[in-house]
Amino acid sequence: MSYEIKRFPFDGTIDADGHILEPPNLWEDYLEEKFRPRALRIRVDDDGFEYLEIDQKPSQRSRRGSLGLLGAMGEEDQKPSPDRRYADNMPFGSCDPGQRIDLLAQENLDATLLYPTIGLLWEVELTDPELSLAYCRAYNRWIADFCRDSQGKLVPIAQLTLLDVEGSAAELERAVKDGCKGAWVNPFNHNRVIHGDAAHDRLFEKCCELDVPFAIHPTFTPHAAAAGIFDWPRQGRAWGEAIWLRAIVQQALISFFSLGTLERFPGLRLGVLEAGSGWIGAMLDRMDAFSESLNIQRTSATELFRQQCFISGDPDETAAPHVIEHVGADCFMWATDYPHPDHPHTWVDDLTSYANVLSAPVRKKVLGDNVRRIYKLDV
Numbered sequence: 001m002s003y004e005i006k007r008f009p010f011d012g013t014i015d016a017d018g019h020i021l022e023p024p025n026l027w028e029d030y031l032e033e034k035f036r037p038r039a040l041r042i043r044v045d046d047d048g049f050e051y052l053e054i055d056q057k058p059s060q061r062s063r064r065g066s067l068g069l070l071g072a073m074g075e076e077d078q079k080p081s082p083d084r085r086y087a088d089n090m091p092f093g094s095c096d097p098g099q100r101i102d103l104l105a106q107e108n109l110d111a112t113l114l115y116p117t118i119g120l121l122w123e124v125e126l127t128d129p130e131l132s133l134a135y136c137r138a139y140n141r142w143i144a145d146f147c148r149d150s151q152g153k154l155v156p157i158a159q160l161t162l163l164d165v166e167g168s169a170a171e172l173e174r175a176v177k178d179g180c181k182g183a184w185v186n187p188f189n190h191n192r193v194i195h196g197d198a199a200h201d202r203l204f205e206k207c208c209e210l211d212v213p214f215a216i217h218p219t220f221t222p223h224a225a226a227a228g229i230f231d232w233p234r235q236g237r238a239w240g241e242a243i244w245l246r247a248i249v250q251q252a253l254i255s256f257f258s259l260g261t262l263e264r265f266p267g268l269r270l271g272v273l274e275a276g277s278g279w280i281g282a283m284l285d286r287m288d289a290f291s292e293s294l295n296i297q298r299t300s301a302t303e304l305f306r307q308q309c310f311i312s313g314d315p316d317e318t319a320a321p322h323v324i325e326h327v328g329a330d331c332f333m334w335a336t337d338y339p340h341p342d343h344p345h346t347w348v349d350d351l352t353s354y355a356n357v358l359s360a361p362v363r364k365k366v367l368g369d370n371v372r373r374i375y376k377l378d379v
Contacts (some may be wrong), residue, residue: 006348008108010355014368014377015104015112016312017217017273017335020146021071021094022118022139024087030138038131039138040122042067048082054122055131061220062121070117072341091339097146101153107348110368111379113155114143115184115217115273117340124220127190129163136161137171144178152379156180157215162189162200169206181375182212184273186219187248196255201264208267213310213374215271216252218245249275250283253309257287262304269374270309277313277332280305281323306331310374315351321358329362333371 023029027039041053049065051058058064065080068089072078093103104112119139126132136159147154158175160168160183172183185195193199195216207214223231253272256262262270287301306328312335313320324332334354336347355363371377 005103005106006346007106008348009352010363010367011108012364012368013109014333014371014379015109015336015338016333016371017115018112018338019094019115019117019340020100020143021086021090021339022116022142023095026118026142027135027138030142031134032137035131035134035138040118040135042086049080050086052118052121054125055128059121059125061124067118069341071339078341094339097150097154101150104153111153111155111371111377112336112338113157113181113371113375114147115157116143116159119159120186120217120219123161123186124188124222127163129161129167132161133164133167133171136168137174140171140175140180141178144175144180148179152377155375155377158183160185160203162193162195162203163191165200165202169203172203172206172212173210176210176212180212181377182215183207184215184217186221187216187245187252188221190222194255194259195252196257196259196261198259198261198264201261204261204265204268207269208265211267211376213269213271215273216249217273218249218275221245221248246275246279249273250279254283254287257301257304260298262308263299266308268308271311271374272309273312274314274335274337276317276320277311278317278319278323280311280331281327284327302327310370315347315354317354321354324358324362324366329365330370330373332366334366 024042028036028041031039038055042050043053044050045064050067051064052062052067053059063080065082065084067086068084069078069080070086071089071091071094093100100112116139122135123132140158143156147156156179158172158180160172162168162185204214249272256270262268284302284305291298291300310331310333312333315334315336334351355367358366
């Protein structure tokens with residue numbers, strides 16, 4: 001796949017949520033020996049289609065043949081095929097650190113925070129806390145190595161699991177020492193405990209102790225999350241589920257306000273990623289209205305968000321630029337989502353239009369300075 005690489009016109013810009021395509025052998029190479037027989041793997045079925053193997057079983061959520069589409073940004077053909085192999089469809093810079101640094105230079109970006117791709121797929125199907133944490137450890141060791149010689153241009157972010165809070169707290173400490181600049185978790189957990197619950201306090205405490213941000217990033221999510229409301233339809237347009245997943249991230253965020261988590265941990269820097277950002281103003285207004293009408297004497301949701309939270313939006317959002325100053329210009333970032341297929345490769349044009357709506361001081365914050373401050377980057 002190839003497309004024109006455009007240069008973004010504003011200097012000092014940082015991508016707050018880029019992705020890499022992990023090498024297929026990552027977990028076999030980086031897992032501790034006792035877990036290697038249960039590694040994440042890419043297999044090929046009798047019809048020639050690739051599939052993801054999770055703990056020695058074929059994935060039930062990842063469509064067979066779909067792994068070759070994970071780097072298909074900008075491609076019109078999104079149909080699985082035996083001829084489309086994961087390792088053969090890796091766009092420039094998606095699995096090679098030198099290429100990624102070169103891509104940043106061509107696009108006029110100072111740095112990118114990096115998140116996984118295969119790593120977004122597996123936890124929806126794995127309920128074993130020990131193996132889940134082992135998968136996270138393996139990825140974190142690999143991504144730290146991937147970014148190590150980039151002079152801070154490639155920023156590793158540690159993957160954690162809420163299935164083992166104590167283990168994740170220990171892994172965060174190890175990963176930060178190894179170079180990771182923050183942590184992320186998926187928007188659900190198999191224990192059915194919402195994110196802001198006190199059951200997760202040990203992890204929030206560790207984030208504050210290490211002075212690193214904690215973020216929620218969309219992944220594959222169990223369809224059981226809709227149980228009692230509706231059965232998730234298997235027909236219709238494929239992007240419907242991707243939009244629905246944004247609501248799961250929003251619910252997780254609300255829990256930090258409704259359960260008083262941000263007030264328990266005033267040093268916690270909490271982020272929501274890849275779920276858009278234009279909605280945040282209306283949500284904060286609604287939380288503030290409830291607090292006022294019920295005479296709840298506590299810091300307003302808007303003020304807490306301004307003090308402790310951040311949100312990453314998409315370049316193609318048109319409403320978001322108009323709510324940034326209302327909510328708080330220190331809270332907003334942007335992301336390419338490169339090289340995933342659900343975002344256009346024309347992000348330079350979209351982000352230029354986005355940035356032109358902002359005043360110069362706000363634009364400087366949103367395009368790069370907020371990421372530098374929150375993640376403590378030197379680039």
